[in-house]
Amino acid sequence: MRGYLDVLSVSRLRVPLAATVIGAFPVGMLSLGLLLYAHELTGSLAVGGLAAAGFGLGNAAGVVVQGRLIDRYGQGRVLVVAGTTCALWGVLLVAAAPVVAWPGFAVVAAAGMGLGIPATVAGMRVLLAELVPTPGARTAGYALLAVLFHLALLAGPLITSLLLVPAGPGGAVVAGGFLAGGAGLLFSRTRASRNWRPRGASARGDGLRRNAGLAVLLLIAATTGISAGVVAVAVPASALDLGTAADSGVLIAAVSAGEITAGLAWGARPWRWSAARLLLAALAASVVAAGMTAWAASSLVLLLPALFLVGMCSGPSAIASSALLDTLVSRSTLTRAYTLMVSVFLVGGALGNAAGGALTESLGHRQTFALNACWLAVLVAAGALLRRTLEPGSGAPARPAVRAS
Known part of the structure; x- marks a missing residue:
């Protein structure tokens, strides 16, 4: 337990860690919410499955794009833009999908939301490497990050289920988008994130391609x-x-x-x-x-x-x-x-x-x-x-x- 205490004793990591957990909730929420909303719109589980798949693939592409941009421009602007993009796609989907005849619109919008999920976990991973002084405590930090992420993934579908009665699947989608946007904004405004600076690796000489x-x-x-x-x-x-x-x-x-x-x-x-x-x-x-x-x-x-x-x-x-x-x-x-x-x-x-x-x-x-x-x-x-x-x-x-x- 000593390693966990060492991590939590770093005051500048507490709020970013909380923002990271908040940013993980939408991953579980939107996977289910988008599937149910697309099914509600089209009556087809196949389209719902495609919407969930589009969200997952968009998330896979989004973390890579954000990682490259963060290493070049820093965390703040990238996470805010990404989270805002996710929220806007959610609003557009719920507002426009009922009047758009093309079923593929829900899949495209779901992919856009996945692309905009802010890479708060990656940002937190970098802050742990920089602000936790000893290797053993850093490993404990990575373990804590993984545990909290999985807990958020478990809680995400439960939050969606709770929102279905008062707001329906569309409301759950919008809520997930705004939660993602809020997490990106909160993370970017923390002192640890604001103070983090990229080292300016060049696109050709970054050492990744031949690693x-x-x-x-x-x-x-x-x-x-x-x-x-x-x-x-x-x-x-x-x-x-x-x-x-x-x-x-x-x-x-x-x-x-x-x-x-x-x-x-x-x-x-x-x-x-x-x-x-x-x-x-x-x-x-x-x-x-x-x-x-x-x-x-x-x-x-x-x-x-x-x-x-x-x-x-x-x-x-x-x-x-x-x-x-x-x-x-x-x-x-x-x-x-x-x-x-x-x-x-x-x-x-x-x-x-x-x-x-x-x-x-x-x-x-x-x-x-x-x-x-x-x-x-x-x-x-x-x-x-x-x-x-x-x-x-x-x-x-x-x-x-x-x-x-």
Whole structure:
């Protein structure tokens, strides 16, 4: 717990951390809200699914664009413009969609909202690297950030559900957009964000394109994203086969609960292993957890703890990946590298959704879980072979400058 206390003792980090949590709520809110609103407009779940997919892909593209702009122009202007864009797209969608005959308008507007989700998590990640003085406390900070983000993702759909009765799905969409805009504005007005200055990396000489360690880390992020996407489809498929559709929410919550539990435990103690070794250890544990999920997939009672174990393993791998960036990239490109890692994970998740749908329909959910375990085993083998590229000195490291708190 000492690491958490060290992070929270830095007064300049408290308000940005709160703004980051607020900025994470719209991600969970809008994924559900846009799907329900598009369905209300068109009567088609297919269009609703496309709207949710458009939001996700827009978010993946938006974090990359914002990361590049933040590393060049700073956090304030970028986050404010992005959040305002999200809010305006939400208002435009709800105001214009009822009179626009083209169903694709909802998909385009959803993508615009995703593009405008402010990259507060990336901004907070950079501030932690700069303002927390010791490596152990920084890792605890990354764990705390991951835990709070997952809690916000869990709460987002619940907020949408609460808004459906008084305001309907359109009201939930507008509320999510304004929440995103408010989070971007609040984050940008904090002292820590205002004082942060980019180092002015050039587009040609930023060191990212030839960074072998970062390339391997992005490959791992994309591969684990595919795995997460497959699981996200296989879980409701198993619920439909073994119980009811309502059971899928409980099963998905088990994964999130495992991620939150592991994140809290991870950051509460110091680790002597390097971040690269910890990442590979977490991925190896994920193979075991995925195999147990395939074995348990014939019973909802057994599947619930197996999925909790999946979350227990995936949470630490995400934290270790974030910690690795401190040694693989320079300070001037840290925001861009982090948002790129998040983006490839999101794109991998979209590909995994598509693959998981095809696999569960043709093979069934249990075989899909088994193939996912094999997929992760291949990733671990490749990661072991390429481990040296993830160790310090393989990329373009630069120890983050530490400012007095």
